Amino acid sequence: MDHILEVRNVSLQFGGVKALDDVSYHINKGEIFSLIGPNGAGKTSMLNCISGLYRPSNGEIRFEGKNILGMKPYKRTNLGIARAFQNIALFAHMSVLDNLKLGRHILMKSGPLSGGIYWGKAAQEEVYHRRAVEEVIDFLELQEIRHTPVGTLPYGLQKRVEVGRALALEPKLILLDEPMAGMNNAEKEMMARFILDMHELKEMTVVLIEHDLGVVMNLSDHIAVLDFGKQIGFGTPKEIQHNPEVIKAYIGEEEVG
Structure with a gap:
Protein backbone atom coordinates (compact mmCIF):
# COMPACT_ATOMS: atom_id res chain seq x y z
CA MET A 1 0.00 0.00 0.00
CA ASP A 2 1.22 3.51 -0.85
CA HIS A 3 2.43 5.71 1.99
CA ILE A 4 0.89 9.18 1.78
CA LEU A 5 2.95 10.44 4.75
CA GLU A 6 6.26 9.28 6.17
CA VAL A 7 7.68 10.62 9.44
CA ARG A 8 11.34 9.73 9.78
CA ASN A 9 13.28 10.21 13.02
CA VAL A 10 11.54 13.48 13.85
CA SER A 11 12.67 15.36 16.96
CA LEU A 12 11.41 18.72 18.19
CA GLN A 13 13.14 20.66 20.93
CA PHE A 14 12.22 23.85 22.78
CA GLY A 15 15.30 24.92 24.68
CA GLY A 16 16.15 21.96 26.91
CA VAL A 17 12.75 20.32 26.50
CA LYS A 18 12.21 17.61 23.89
CA ALA A 19 8.61 17.70 22.71
CA LEU A 20 9.31 14.91 20.20
CA ASP A 21 12.18 12.45 20.40
CA ASP A 22 13.15 10.43 17.30
CA VAL A 23 9.58 9.63 16.19
CA SER A 24 9.08 7.47 13.06
CA TYR A 25 5.95 6.02 11.47
CA HIS A 26 4.13 5.97 8.14
CA ILE A 27 0.52 6.55 7.13
CA ASN A 28 -1.05 4.62 4.27
CA LYS A 29 -3.12 6.37 1.65
CA GLY A 30 -6.83 6.24 2.41
CA GLU A 31 -6.65 5.02 6.01
CA ILE A 32 -7.73 6.41 9.37
CA PHE A 33 -4.61 6.84 11.48
CA SER A 34 -4.67 7.83 15.15
CA LEU A 35 -2.10 9.47 17.40
CA ILE A 36 -2.74 8.73 21.06
CA GLY A 37 -0.99 9.24 24.37
CA PRO A 38 -1.31 11.07 27.69
CA ASN A 39 -1.65 14.84 27.87
CA GLY A 40 1.66 16.46 27.00
CA ALA A 41 2.86 13.43 25.03
CA GLY A 42 3.61 15.50 21.91
CA LYS A 43 0.57 14.69 19.76
CA THR A 44 -0.38 18.27 18.84
CA SER A 45 3.30 19.11 18.37
CA MET A 46 3.42 16.30 15.83
CA LEU A 47 0.49 17.76 13.89
CA ASN A 48 2.16 21.17 14.06
CA CYS A 49 5.24 19.67 12.42
CA ILE A 50 3.17 18.03 9.66
CA SER A 51 1.15 21.19 8.94
CA GLY A 52 4.19 23.47 9.05
CA LEU A 53 3.53 25.49 12.22
CA TYR A 54 6.66 23.96 13.80
CA ARG A 55 9.89 22.94 12.14
CA PRO A 56 11.47 19.80 13.63
CA SER A 57 14.95 20.04 15.12
CA ASN A 58 15.87 16.82 13.31
CA GLY A 59 14.34 14.31 10.95
CA GLU A 60 12.25 14.33 7.81
CA ILE A 61 8.57 14.43 6.86
CA ARG A 62 7.59 13.30 3.37
CA PHE A 63 4.15 13.80 1.81
CA GLU A 64 3.51 11.68 -1.28
CA GLY A 65 7.23 11.08 -1.45
CA LYS A 66 8.16 14.78 -1.28
CA ASN A 67 10.14 16.23 1.62
CA ILE A 68 7.95 19.06 2.95
CA LEU A 69 10.23 20.37 5.70
CA GLY A 70 10.98 24.03 5.11
CA MET A 71 7.78 24.40 3.08
CA LYS A 72 5.38 27.14 4.21
CA PRO A 73 2.04 26.02 5.68
CA TYR A 74 0.02 27.45 2.76
CA LYS A 75 2.15 25.50 0.29
CA ARG A 76 1.43 22.31 2.23
CA THR A 77 -2.26 23.20 1.99
CA ASN A 78 -1.91 23.52 -1.78
CA LEU A 79 -0.35 20.05 -1.84
CA GLY A 80 -3.44 18.64 -0.09
CA ILE A 81 -2.89 18.87 3.70
CA ALA A 82 -5.61 20.53 5.83
CA ARG A 83 -5.90 20.98 9.58
CA ALA A 84 -8.72 21.31 12.11
CA PHE A 85 -7.50 22.70 15.42
CA GLN A 86 -8.13 21.53 18.98
CA ASN A 87 -8.89 25.11 20.00
CA ILE A 88 -11.52 26.37 17.59
CA ALA A 89 -9.96 28.73 15.02
CA LEU A 90 -13.10 30.32 13.56
CA PHE A 91 -14.42 33.89 13.20
CA ALA A 92 -17.16 33.99 15.85
CA HIS A 93 -19.04 37.00 14.41
CA MET A 94 -19.22 35.48 10.92
CA SER A 95 -21.80 32.96 9.73
CA VAL A 96 -21.13 29.27 9.21
CA LEU A 97 -21.30 29.83 5.45
CA ASP A 98 -18.81 32.72 5.51
CA ASN A 99 -16.36 30.78 7.70
CA LEU A 100 -16.41 27.88 5.24
CA LYS A 101 -16.04 30.22 2.25
CA LEU A 102 -13.10 31.87 3.96
CA GLY A 103 -11.54 28.44 4.41
CA ARG A 104 -11.24 28.18 0.63
CA HIS A 105 -9.64 31.57 0.03
CA ILE A 106 -6.17 30.07 -0.30
CA LEU A 107 -7.35 28.07 -3.32
CA MET A 108 -8.49 31.17 -5.22
CA LYS A 109 -6.48 31.65 -8.41
CA SER A 110 -8.15 34.81 -9.72
CA GLY A 111 -6.71 38.06 -8.42
CA PRO A 112 -8.87 40.93 -7.13
CA LEU A 113 -8.80 42.67 -10.54
CA SER A 114 -9.42 39.61 -12.67
CA GLY A 115 -13.17 40.15 -12.74
CA GLY A 116 -12.63 43.47 -14.51
CA ILE A 117 -9.79 42.37 -16.79
CA TYR A 118 -11.12 38.95 -17.80
CA TRP A 119 -14.88 39.09 -18.12
CA GLY A 120 -16.49 36.52 -15.87
CA LYS A 121 -13.30 34.73 -14.78
CA ALA A 122 -13.53 35.63 -11.10
CA ALA A 123 -17.29 35.14 -11.09
CA GLN A 124 -16.95 31.65 -12.57
CA GLU A 125 -14.36 30.74 -9.97
CA GLU A 126 -16.63 32.04 -7.21
CA VAL A 127 -19.38 29.71 -8.43
CA TYR A 128 -16.96 26.77 -8.36
CA HIS A 129 -15.80 27.50 -4.81
CA ARG A 130 -19.34 28.13 -3.60
CA ARG A 131 -20.37 24.72 -4.94
CA ALA A 132 -17.55 23.08 -2.96
CA VAL A 133 -18.66 24.89 0.21
CA GLU A 134 -22.26 23.77 -0.33
CA GLU A 135 -21.05 20.17 -0.55
CA VAL A 136 -19.37 20.54 2.87
CA ILE A 137 -22.56 22.02 4.35
CA ASP A 138 -24.55 19.05 3.06
CA PHE A 139 -21.91 16.53 4.14
CA LEU A 140 -21.77 17.82 7.74
CA GLU A 141 -25.52 18.48 7.90
CA LEU A 142 -25.15 22.20 8.57
CA GLN A 143 -27.99 23.39 6.34
CA GLU A 144 -30.20 24.78 9.12
CA ILE A 145 -27.41 26.90 10.66
CA ARG A 146 -25.69 28.07 7.47
CA HIS A 147 -26.46 31.76 8.16
CA THR A 148 -26.00 31.60 11.95
CA PRO A 149 -23.03 33.42 13.51
CA VAL A 150 -20.60 30.75 14.69
CA GLY A 151 -20.12 32.37 18.11
CA THR A 152 -23.79 31.78 18.98
CA LEU A 153 -23.66 28.03 18.29
CA LEU A 175 -5.48 16.39 10.42
CA LEU A 176 -8.13 16.35 13.16
CA ASP A 177 -6.92 17.45 16.60
CA GLU A 178 -9.44 16.19 19.18
CA PRO A 179 -12.55 16.83 17.05
CA MET A 180 -14.74 15.19 19.71
CA ALA A 181 -13.40 17.07 22.75
CA GLY A 182 -16.21 18.49 24.89
CA MET A 183 -18.94 16.61 23.02
CA ASN A 184 -21.69 14.48 24.51
CA ASN A 185 -22.14 10.87 23.41
CA ALA A 186 -24.64 11.67 20.65
CA GLU A 187 -22.35 14.35 19.21
CA LYS A 188 -19.39 11.96 19.36
CA GLU A 189 -21.32 9.29 17.48
CA MET A 190 -22.21 11.80 14.79
CA MET A 191 -18.61 13.02 14.44
CA ALA A 192 -17.41 9.41 14.26
CA ARG A 193 -19.85 8.85 11.40
CA PHE A 194 -18.54 11.92 9.59
CA ILE A 195 -14.95 10.68 9.99
CA LEU A 196 -15.89 7.27 8.59
CA ASP A 197 -17.61 8.99 5.66
CA MET A 198 -14.49 11.10 4.98
CA HIS A 199 -12.59 7.84 4.78
CA GLU A 200 -15.13 5.75 2.86
CA LEU A 201 -17.06 8.25 0.69
CA LYS A 202 -14.49 10.98 0.12
CA GLU A 203 -11.50 8.59 0.17
CA MET A 204 -9.51 10.96 2.37
CA THR A 205 -6.65 9.95 4.61
CA VAL A 206 -7.53 10.97 8.16
CA VAL A 207 -5.10 11.61 11.02
CA LEU A 208 -6.95 11.70 14.32
CA ILE A 209 -5.93 12.76 17.82
CA GLU A 210 -8.54 11.53 20.27
CA HIS A 211 -8.59 10.56 23.98
CA ASP A 212 -11.65 8.32 23.76
CA LEU A 213 -9.93 4.96 23.28
CA GLY A 214 -13.16 3.21 22.36
CA VAL A 215 -13.55 5.59 19.41
CA VAL A 216 -9.88 5.22 18.46
CA MET A 217 -9.93 1.42 18.49
CA ASN A 218 -13.16 1.26 16.49
CA LEU A 219 -12.19 3.79 13.81
CA SER A 220 -8.46 3.35 13.28
CA ASP A 221 -6.56 1.24 10.78
CA HIS A 222 -3.23 2.00 12.48
CA ILE A 223 -2.20 3.83 15.65
CA ALA A 224 0.99 5.47 16.90
CA VAL A 225 1.40 6.00 20.64
CA LEU A 226 3.50 8.81 22.13
CA ASP A 227 4.61 9.25 25.73
CA PHE A 228 6.74 12.23 26.82
CA GLY A 229 7.66 12.81 23.17
CA LYS A 230 8.84 9.25 22.58
CA GLN A 231 7.06 6.75 20.37
CA ILE A 232 6.24 3.68 22.42
CA GLY A 233 3.94 1.87 20.02
CA PHE A 234 2.91 1.64 16.36
CA GLY A 235 0.55 -0.88 14.77
CA THR A 236 -3.03 -2.02 14.35
CA PRO A 237 -5.57 -1.44 17.16
CA LYS A 238 -5.22 -5.09 18.20
CA GLU A 239 -1.43 -4.81 18.35
CA ILE A 240 -1.65 -1.60 20.37
CA GLN A 241 -4.12 -3.13 22.84
CA HIS A 242 -1.68 -5.94 23.57
CA ASN A 243 1.53 -3.87 23.61
CA PRO A 244 2.89 -4.13 27.20
CA GLU A 245 4.64 -0.75 27.09
CA VAL A 246 1.50 1.00 25.84
CA ILE A 247 -0.67 -0.74 28.44
CA LYS A 248 1.69 0.35 31.22
CA ALA A 249 2.02 3.96 30.07
CA TYR A 250 -1.44 4.76 28.79
CA ILE A 251 -4.17 2.15 28.30
CA GLY A 252 -4.00 0.49 31.72
CA GLU A 253 -4.73 -3.11 32.58
CA GLU A 254 -8.40 -3.04 31.53
CA GLU A 255 -8.66 -4.03 27.88
CA VAL A 256 -10.34 -1.59 25.52
CA GLY A 257 -13.09 -3.10 23.38
Whole structure:
Protein backbone atom coordinates (compact mmCIF):
# COMPACT_ATOMS: atom_id res chain seq x y z
CA MET A 1 0.00 0.00 0.00
CA ASP A 2 1.22 3.51 -0.85
CA HIS A 3 2.43 5.71 1.99
CA ILE A 4 0.89 9.18 1.78
CA LEU A 5 2.95 10.44 4.75
CA GLU A 6 6.26 9.28 6.17
CA VAL A 7 7.68 10.62 9.44
CA ARG A 8 11.34 9.73 9.78
CA ASN A 9 13.28 10.21 13.02
CA VAL A 10 11.54 13.48 13.85
CA SER A 11 12.67 15.36 16.96
CA LEU A 12 11.41 18.72 18.19
CA GLN A 13 13.14 20.66 20.93
CA PHE A 14 12.22 23.85 22.78
CA GLY A 15 15.30 24.92 24.68
CA GLY A 16 16.15 21.96 26.91
CA VAL A 17 12.75 20.32 26.50
CA LYS A 18 12.21 17.61 23.89
CA ALA A 19 8.61 17.70 22.71
CA LEU A 20 9.31 14.91 20.20
CA ASP A 21 12.18 12.45 20.40
CA ASP A 22 13.15 10.43 17.30
CA VAL A 23 9.58 9.63 16.19
CA SER A 24 9.08 7.47 13.06
CA TYR A 25 5.95 6.02 11.47
CA HIS A 26 4.13 5.97 8.14
CA ILE A 27 0.52 6.55 7.13
CA ASN A 28 -1.05 4.62 4.27
CA LYS A 29 -3.12 6.37 1.65
CA GLY A 30 -6.83 6.24 2.41
CA GLU A 31 -6.65 5.02 6.01
CA ILE A 32 -7.73 6.41 9.37
CA PHE A 33 -4.61 6.84 11.48
CA SER A 34 -4.67 7.83 15.15
CA LEU A 35 -2.10 9.47 17.40
CA ILE A 36 -2.74 8.73 21.06
CA GLY A 37 -0.99 9.24 24.37
CA PRO A 38 -1.31 11.07 27.69
CA ASN A 39 -1.65 14.84 27.87
CA GLY A 40 1.66 16.46 27.00
CA ALA A 41 2.86 13.43 25.03
CA GLY A 42 3.61 15.50 21.91
CA LYS A 43 0.57 14.69 19.76
CA THR A 44 -0.38 18.27 18.84
CA SER A 45 3.30 19.11 18.37
CA MET A 46 3.42 16.30 15.83
CA LEU A 47 0.49 17.76 13.89
CA ASN A 48 2.16 21.17 14.06
CA CYS A 49 5.24 19.67 12.42
CA ILE A 50 3.17 18.03 9.66
CA SER A 51 1.15 21.19 8.94
CA GLY A 52 4.19 23.47 9.05
CA LEU A 53 3.53 25.49 12.22
CA TYR A 54 6.66 23.96 13.80
CA ARG A 55 9.89 22.94 12.14
CA PRO A 56 11.47 19.80 13.63
CA SER A 57 14.95 20.04 15.12
CA ASN A 58 15.87 16.82 13.31
CA GLY A 59 14.34 14.31 10.95
CA GLU A 60 12.25 14.33 7.81
CA ILE A 61 8.57 14.43 6.86
CA ARG A 62 7.59 13.30 3.37
CA PHE A 63 4.15 13.80 1.81
CA GLU A 64 3.51 11.68 -1.28
CA GLY A 65 7.23 11.08 -1.45
CA LYS A 66 8.16 14.78 -1.28
CA ASN A 67 10.14 16.23 1.62
CA ILE A 68 7.95 19.06 2.95
CA LEU A 69 10.23 20.37 5.70
CA GLY A 70 10.98 24.03 5.11
CA MET A 71 7.78 24.40 3.08
CA LYS A 72 5.38 27.14 4.21
CA PRO A 73 2.04 26.02 5.68
CA TYR A 74 0.02 27.45 2.76
CA LYS A 75 2.15 25.50 0.29
CA ARG A 76 1.43 22.31 2.23
CA THR A 77 -2.26 23.20 1.99
CA ASN A 78 -1.91 23.52 -1.78
CA LEU A 79 -0.35 20.05 -1.84
CA GLY A 80 -3.44 18.64 -0.09
CA ILE A 81 -2.89 18.87 3.70
CA ALA A 82 -5.61 20.53 5.83
CA ARG A 83 -5.90 20.98 9.58
CA ALA A 84 -8.72 21.31 12.11
CA PHE A 85 -7.50 22.70 15.42
CA GLN A 86 -8.13 21.53 18.98
CA ASN A 87 -8.89 25.11 20.00
CA ILE A 88 -11.52 26.37 17.59
CA ALA A 89 -9.96 28.73 15.02
CA LEU A 90 -13.10 30.32 13.56
CA PHE A 91 -14.42 33.89 13.20
CA ALA A 92 -17.16 33.99 15.85
CA HIS A 93 -19.04 37.00 14.41
CA MET A 94 -19.22 35.48 10.92
CA SER A 95 -21.80 32.96 9.73
CA VAL A 96 -21.13 29.27 9.21
CA LEU A 97 -21.30 29.83 5.45
CA ASP A 98 -18.81 32.72 5.51
CA ASN A 99 -16.36 30.78 7.70
CA LEU A 100 -16.41 27.88 5.24
CA LYS A 101 -16.04 30.22 2.25
CA LEU A 102 -13.10 31.87 3.96
CA GLY A 103 -11.54 28.44 4.41
CA ARG A 104 -11.24 28.18 0.63
CA HIS A 105 -9.64 31.57 0.03
CA ILE A 106 -6.17 30.07 -0.30
CA LEU A 107 -7.35 28.07 -3.32
CA MET A 108 -8.49 31.17 -5.22
CA LYS A 109 -6.48 31.65 -8.41
CA SER A 110 -8.15 34.81 -9.72
CA GLY A 111 -6.71 38.06 -8.42
CA PRO A 112 -8.87 40.93 -7.13
CA LEU A 113 -8.80 42.67 -10.54
CA SER A 114 -9.42 39.61 -12.67
CA GLY A 115 -13.17 40.15 -12.74
CA GLY A 116 -12.63 43.47 -14.51
CA ILE A 117 -9.79 42.37 -16.79
CA TYR A 118 -11.12 38.95 -17.80
CA TRP A 119 -14.88 39.09 -18.12
CA GLY A 120 -16.49 36.52 -15.87
CA LYS A 121 -13.30 34.73 -14.78
CA ALA A 122 -13.53 35.63 -11.10
CA ALA A 123 -17.29 35.14 -11.09
CA GLN A 124 -16.95 31.65 -12.57
CA GLU A 125 -14.36 30.74 -9.97
CA GLU A 126 -16.63 32.04 -7.21
CA VAL A 127 -19.38 29.71 -8.43
CA TYR A 128 -16.96 26.77 -8.36
CA HIS A 129 -15.80 27.50 -4.81
CA ARG A 130 -19.34 28.13 -3.60
CA ARG A 131 -20.37 24.72 -4.94
CA ALA A 132 -17.55 23.08 -2.96
CA VAL A 133 -18.66 24.89 0.21
CA GLU A 134 -22.26 23.77 -0.33
CA GLU A 135 -21.05 20.17 -0.55
CA VAL A 136 -19.37 20.54 2.87
CA ILE A 137 -22.56 22.02 4.35
CA ASP A 138 -24.55 19.05 3.06
CA PHE A 139 -21.91 16.53 4.14
CA LEU A 140 -21.77 17.82 7.74
CA GLU A 141 -25.52 18.48 7.90
CA LEU A 142 -25.15 22.20 8.57
CA GLN A 143 -27.99 23.39 6.34
CA GLU A 144 -30.20 24.78 9.12
CA ILE A 145 -27.41 26.90 10.66
CA ARG A 146 -25.69 28.07 7.47
CA HIS A 147 -26.46 31.76 8.16
CA THR A 148 -26.00 31.60 11.95
CA PRO A 149 -23.03 33.42 13.51
CA VAL A 150 -20.60 30.75 14.69
CA GLY A 151 -20.12 32.37 18.11
CA THR A 152 -23.79 31.78 18.98
CA LEU A 153 -23.66 28.03 18.29
CA PRO A 154 -23.27 25.28 20.91
CA TYR A 155 -19.71 24.03 21.31
CA GLY A 156 -20.36 20.73 19.53
CA LEU A 157 -21.62 22.50 16.41
CA GLN A 158 -18.68 24.90 16.48
CA LYS A 159 -16.35 21.89 16.45
CA ARG A 160 -18.23 20.55 13.43
CA VAL A 161 -17.80 23.87 11.61
CA GLU A 162 -14.08 23.81 12.48
CA VAL A 163 -13.81 20.41 10.79
CA GLY A 164 -15.85 21.80 7.88
CA ARG A 165 -13.37 24.65 7.39
CA ALA A 166 -10.64 22.05 6.83
CA LEU A 167 -12.89 19.91 4.62
CA ALA A 168 -13.62 22.95 2.44
CA LEU A 169 -10.02 22.75 1.24
CA GLU A 170 -10.75 19.32 -0.31
CA PRO A 171 -7.61 17.80 1.22
CA LYS A 172 -5.98 14.48 0.50
CA LEU A 173 -4.81 14.35 4.14
CA ILE A 174 -6.90 15.90 6.91
CA LEU A 175 -5.48 16.39 10.42
CA LEU A 176 -8.13 16.35 13.16
CA ASP A 177 -6.92 17.45 16.60
CA GLU A 178 -9.44 16.19 19.18
CA PRO A 179 -12.55 16.83 17.05
CA MET A 180 -14.74 15.19 19.71
CA ALA A 181 -13.40 17.07 22.75
CA GLY A 182 -16.21 18.49 24.89
CA MET A 183 -18.94 16.61 23.02
CA ASN A 184 -21.69 14.48 24.51
CA ASN A 185 -22.14 10.87 23.41
CA ALA A 186 -24.64 11.67 20.65
CA GLU A 187 -22.35 14.35 19.21
CA LYS A 188 -19.39 11.96 19.36
CA GLU A 189 -21.32 9.29 17.48
CA MET A 190 -22.21 11.80 14.79
CA MET A 191 -18.61 13.02 14.44
CA ALA A 192 -17.41 9.41 14.26
CA ARG A 193 -19.85 8.85 11.40
CA PHE A 194 -18.54 11.92 9.59
CA ILE A 195 -14.95 10.68 9.99
CA LEU A 196 -15.89 7.27 8.59
CA ASP A 197 -17.61 8.99 5.66
CA MET A 198 -14.49 11.10 4.98
CA HIS A 199 -12.59 7.84 4.78
CA GLU A 200 -15.13 5.75 2.86
CA LEU A 201 -17.06 8.25 0.69
CA LYS A 202 -14.49 10.98 0.12
CA GLU A 203 -11.50 8.59 0.17
CA MET A 204 -9.51 10.96 2.37
CA THR A 205 -6.65 9.95 4.61
CA VAL A 206 -7.53 10.97 8.16
CA VAL A 207 -5.10 11.61 11.02
CA LEU A 208 -6.95 11.70 14.32
CA ILE A 209 -5.93 12.76 17.82
CA GLU A 210 -8.54 11.53 20.27
CA HIS A 211 -8.59 10.56 23.98
CA ASP A 212 -11.65 8.32 23.76
CA LEU A 213 -9.93 4.96 23.28
CA GLY A 214 -13.16 3.21 22.36
CA VAL A 215 -13.55 5.59 19.41
CA VAL A 216 -9.88 5.22 18.46
CA MET A 217 -9.93 1.42 18.49
CA ASN A 218 -13.16 1.26 16.49
CA LEU A 219 -12.19 3.79 13.81
CA SER A 220 -8.46 3.35 13.28
CA ASP A 221 -6.56 1.24 10.78
CA HIS A 222 -3.23 2.00 12.48
CA ILE A 223 -2.20 3.83 15.65
CA ALA A 224 0.99 5.47 16.90
CA VAL A 225 1.40 6.00 20.64
CA LEU A 226 3.50 8.81 22.13
CA ASP A 227 4.61 9.25 25.73
CA PHE A 228 6.74 12.23 26.82
CA GLY A 229 7.66 12.81 23.17
CA LYS A 230 8.84 9.25 22.58
CA GLN A 231 7.06 6.75 20.37
CA ILE A 232 6.24 3.68 22.42
CA GLY A 233 3.94 1.87 20.02
CA PHE A 234 2.91 1.64 16.36
CA GLY A 235 0.55 -0.88 14.77
CA THR A 236 -3.03 -2.02 14.35
CA PRO A 237 -5.57 -1.44 17.16
CA LYS A 238 -5.22 -5.09 18.20
CA GLU A 239 -1.43 -4.81 18.35
CA ILE A 240 -1.65 -1.60 20.37
CA GLN A 241 -4.12 -3.13 22.84
CA HIS A 242 -1.68 -5.94 23.57
CA ASN A 243 1.53 -3.87 23.61
CA PRO A 244 2.89 -4.13 27.20
CA GLU A 245 4.64 -0.75 27.09
CA VAL A 246 1.50 1.00 25.84
CA ILE A 247 -0.67 -0.74 28.44
CA LYS A 248 1.69 0.35 31.22
CA ALA A 249 2.02 3.96 30.07
CA TYR A 250 -1.44 4.76 28.79
CA ILE A 251 -4.17 2.15 28.30
CA GLY A 252 -4.00 0.49 31.72
CA GLU A 253 -4.73 -3.11 32.58
CA GLU A 254 -8.40 -3.04 31.53
CA GLU A 255 -8.66 -4.03 27.88
CA VAL A 256 -10.34 -1.59 25.52
CA GLY A 257 -13.09 -3.10 23.38
